[in-house]
Amino acid sequence: STAVCTLASVNLARHLKKAESNENTSYVIDWDKLKDTLETMVVALDNILDKNFYPSEESRKNTMDLRPIGIGLMGFHEALIYLGIPYDSDEAVELAKEIAKFMRETVYRKSQELAKERGAFPHYYEGNYDYPPRRNAVLLAIAPTASISIIAGTSSSIDNYFSNIFSRDTLSGKFIVVNKPLMKMLEEKGMWNEEMLEKIKANQGSIQYIDELDGIIDKRLFKTAYEVSPYRQIDIAAAFQEYIDQAVSKSLYIEEDLRDDMESIYMYAWEKGLKSTYYCFIDKTIKGEKYTMNVNKRGERRGFGLARAKDQVNKDLEELERMAREKYGDEVVDKVKAGNVDACPTDPLLAKICPSCE
Incomplete structure (x- = not known):
């Protein structure tokens, strides 16, 4: 069988x-x-x-x-x-x-x-x-x-x-992915900044040898x-x-x-x-x-630092929203963005702009 x-x-x-x-x-x-x-x-x-x-x-x-x-x-x-x-x-x-x-x-x-x-x-x-x-x-x-x-x-x-x-290549484009719990904890300690981002990149995605984090978080x-x-x-x-x-x-x-x-x-x-x-x-x-340094060096040549990374993410979301509106229409997209559970998205394209999914 x-x-x-x-x-x-x-x-x-x-x-x-x-x-x-x-x-x-x-x-x-x-x-x-x-x-x-x-x-x-x-x-x-x-x-x-x-x-x-x-x-x-x-x-x-x-x-x-x-x-x-x-x-x-x-x-x-x-x-x-x-x-x-x-x-x-x-x-x-x-x-x-x-x-x-x-x-x-x-x-x-x-x-x-x-x-x-x-x-x-x-x-x-x-x-x-x-x-x-x-x-x-x-x-x-x-x-x-x-x-x-x-x-x-x-x-x-x-x-x-x-x-x-690291970076992920998807059908919707390239996305920079950061360990969310790490970013959240460093933000709470006031230590999430472009300098820290560069140190993590320089350590190939590891934080074990970043001395500034000793005693700050449980590495x-x-x-x-x-x-x-x-x-x-x-x-x-x-x-x-x-x-x-x-x-x-x-x-x-x-x-x-x-x-x-x-x-x-x-x-x-x-x-x-x-x-x-x-x-x-x-x-x-x-x-x-x-997945980190080479990708982000290319990004740096485009001015893709920490602050501009957020700008790039916003631009990505705007482009995804444009594609979604073109595919599904304004009414569906507006419901999804409003968090309407009746419009819960199964399409990954809609999920990317849904506040509940995010």
Whole structure:
């Protein structure tokens, strides 16, 4: 049979709330809100299965027999930053396990409730399954979320930021992307300025060796992907995999001097129970310089400094709005810009000018 899985990912960074106690962090996970979102996703994805387009009759039949869906996660690193937990800490691994377990319990319970209303997936009655009837054979998959995380303005999947500043090429043009939590914290300390931006660029997107930030912010929170051991990256993925019934797509970021350890790294992933990884980036191939310094040097030749960067962003938004009005008309665009929930955009072009999406 040909398998097809309909995916959706919850943005963990948008499921935090202010802490009520005097803990070290000012935020905690809003488990009630996360539960509501996950339950909504189960119902929505199950509805989509019946309306979806399938590339072949085999894939349609497989979907109708098993009704597979794949609920995943993005914004994990951004959430860790607000929670005050370094990505490469034991606490992060334990939290990953706690989140994955919560996701599994929540979506399985909701799928069992749906089975009582709509019936279990048809193959349930033909197979030898050791669990109560549920609507969907499988429900969880950690997808890469490379594109949708950009639209959501958060860190991708369960990966950490590979750089604190870089550029993205999209169909709408080139965008300079800055680690939002870092920018927010530096702004609160009065230290987000063009000089700091240049220092981050000069350090290829890292802040670990910027002395002015010592004692100002917890620099451990902002380690880039290449500054975290690939073995610890695997620990995070394995913590999720323990409760994910499908696979975890986890990109690995490896320093050049660990190239000869590739076999050991992947054997470690297998031993930890990972079903798969995703891309493997080696810093010699993809450096922060490629995504920051060179791009921004070209920008500097155009006068693209910090102040003018904001001007450029505004110009980009104006151009996007012009394109959206041309495509959808003034009435639709005005509703989106006003935050009208009835006009909630599914088109990335509209999402770029929607204040709620941003």
